[in-house]
Amino acid sequence: MAALRLLLTPGEPAGIGPDLVVELAQQAHAAELVAVADGGLLQRRADILGLKLKLVTIDPTARPAPLPAGSLGVIEIPLRRPERLGVLDVANAPYVLETLERATGLCLAGEAQAMVTAPVQKSVINEAGIPFSGHTEFLAERTGSKLPVMMLTAGQLRVALATTHLPLRAVPDAITSTLLRQVIRIIDHDLREHFGIDRPRLLVCGLNPHAGESGHLGREEIDVIIPTLQALRAEGLRIEGPLPADTVFTPRVLERGDAVLALYHDQGLTALKYAGFGQAVNVTLGLPIVRTSVDHGTALDLAGSGRAESGSLRAALDLAMELALDKSQRDSRI
Template identity: 40%
Template sequence: MDQRTKPRIGITIGDVAGIGPEVILKTLLDNRVLHFCAPVIYGTAAALNHYRKLLNLENFTFQTVQGFDQLHPKKVSVINCLEEEMEFTPGSPTAATGTLARTALLRAAQDLKDGHLQAVVTAPIDKDNTQGEGFQFPGHTEFFTTYFDAPESLMFLVAEGFRVATVTGHLPLKEVANRLTPELLIRKLTILDNSLRRDFGIQKPKIAVLGLNPHAGENGLLGTEETEIVIPVIEQLKNKGNLVFGPFPADGFFGTRSYQKFDATLALYHDQGLIPFKTIAFERGVNFTAGLPIVRTSPDHGTAYDIAGQNRADETSFREALFAAIDILRARANA
């Protein structure tokens, strides 16, 4: 790839008490990554050096930069997001590690908005201790949706040809049924269909929709959301030429691997989609926020404090998230 056309990918360090720094270092330790992108890590050089020594990754090198005019096309760059020294212990999140995670995220998001970056890959945060000025959201998805003034977005989990999106995201289960409306379902299906076309190059996407209730409601016996909301929406979109099918009972749908017959599956709430996705594709899964004017991806795992600093974290999901961002940028450029 031409060094001048490589995309600049911002990487937010996440909570440094978690496994974010480890999976970042392990991913970027392979210099071949630099052939496809120019990585810019938002965090602190001190935190990266701490993990570099702790994990015996002395071969990893980077340059600390003050501005984008200092970037080198064949080096990993780091932007220090805190001036003061910060002490931390792997596995023990603190207010300070949350502040760094928030500051790095806000700085990267602003640079993305200003056009200095082409995409952002976010390492995991502790959603609780990251709360503060500029970030008062239940997660990255909601933050980026608001920050980039998008009317709607979609949590979209991808792993090669296996793709699962969710109608509702970080929402208490008891509120899901009340939040589910025909209008919301149509909006989410529209975003999903558009993303499959624009971001993944699928000209005529085939989408499966899951039911909300056990056995997809059993014709109204176990719940009426399917007959009152889901089925009418599916029929409406089918009449417009969309390849939308369902509602399918979630357990049998994944148990029989019926998802393999579709380009994507739309779950109606968070765990309905993420539990089977992570069971099937945990180590290689990517969380992509669809429906935004920018590209943001992340690994599909959390901070994993219990193994932080022990050289046990698998970087596969983070590597996949980085390359997914590059692939989506390419797909959009060719759309």
Template identity: 45%
Template sequence: MPAALPLALTMGEPAGIAGEIALKAWLRRGEGGVVPFFLLDDPERLTALAAQIGVTVPVAAIAAPEEAIGLFASALPVLPVPLAVPVVPGRPDPANAPAVIRAIDYAVELVRAGRAGAVVTNPIQKQTLYQAGFVHAGHTDYLAYLAGGVDVVMMLACPQLRVVPVTVHVPLASVPALLTTELIVSAGRITAAALRRDFGLERPRLAVAGLNPHAGEGGTIGREDVEIVAPAIAALREDGIEVFGPLSADTLFHEDARRGYDTALCMYHDQALIPIKTLDFHGGVNVTLGLPFIRTSPDHGTALDLAGTGKANESSLLAALRMAGEMAARHARSHNG
């Protein structure tokens, strides 16, 4: 069942590959699970980009997201967000940063107003945004801010695996000091609630990776798994959540092990991202859990070195669009009883 509303796809970094993968995703609109979407971007620059990379994509400027459904079969609907200066592929310009942020703001406004089904964000170049005065750590933190400062977690998902890193973009040396029982419990609660609401899993199963090799071997290889991780698992069980661990991360991600859980909670960034990117490098999706609206994103960066070459791979964006469409349809069914 398709979502009743189109998806709002943001501009991302205009000097990166975001525009190219959006054009290519529209060309694959006839494939299963791709629901109508519109892009918040500059129509003229997208038309020029299509010609530059040699793809035939009619671009249609729209005045409102409601127009996207009828246009989508024949043209890529674009809700105009003007850029301040011309785009040079591979060379981000802080002058265009306000347009990048405006596209995110506008997408969130439309979804929260019930005029779009989900926010799908193209990759941003954080350093360029910082140069323009952006004060948030990245997309996820900014979306949480727009939602009123809610607690969120990042999930990476592909058909074979879902993972949630409890700590994210911090030095590995800082992880033991940052990791707390409360942080793990919060991530587990948000994840379990989202798996029920957004993924239709009535009784989600969480596997929790240990921090240390062999999950600490009873405290002989570090005390964190005994003193921090295990109490968090006990607290989640008291909430009625089906949770296992702490488990040795080196045996948690093979095919047989993955059949035993729906999502793995991991203690740090690479513990979560290495297995999913190994399993499905081009098809992984970044999902923000805990927001009052749906947000997905490709699981890759701006790829400035590929910008304007026509070589960018749109598979992760397609996966993000498909997942957002499925989640939006599930929400619509639930809302309609």
């Protein structure tokens, strides 16, 4: 089988993303690693960190070829203004989005098999006058995907989200039967297709404390969640819930499922990040391309310090490689 090309976007240039990308390049990998970035930025960061780095300009139409340790492919996207460690600059917000645009386009064109994203700083992109709520929503729009689903993994723990970057007061109105049906079907499909689970078991959290306690603590479970889950079970999906979110993450309950569906951001990700922060991976379900990411932010105060931990980006790269290889093998059989 031909080698795979995996794209890395270093994210916010003033943060630790470039550090992490440069560190990954210190080892040889089975796939061709290519940074979609400003090559000068990566070289300067390598120099600051005292790491050797040889940048190799990549023609995306050529066949991928793994590079030796210390080398990194690059598809050049120029910074708008030279970076300053730890200092955000609205002038570089378009650069960050251009790296994502380019990587997404290459994956859609089949010239790369996956993209792995380092953290971006949403605030500076919005301050630049560009509406941006996150990678997940951005990639969904660029790939024409109706409903992306954010799922984080930490070892065998998988937590997907029904809603992502919403204010808490907006969540109950967003939890509709239509949304739950769509999200659960995507999770079920992608666990089968991408993770090799023949009959996925999904644990679904309730929205309210104690999953509503028979309506005494809220009626969303009775009015929306329970009827929807019953209908999906009647279709053959293996679903348990709604379950109280304060007990679903206990070992005995987790043994009963292959993934957990949390209904809002902090309900699921607090537990996930406690279990595996620094080693967890964000994977976007429901896209036509493979995309994984880190579980942390830009850590502006650590940029260029040599203290940034690369574990999450390494795990994201490993998962992207695994998913891309599986997808490539499936496509070759079609």
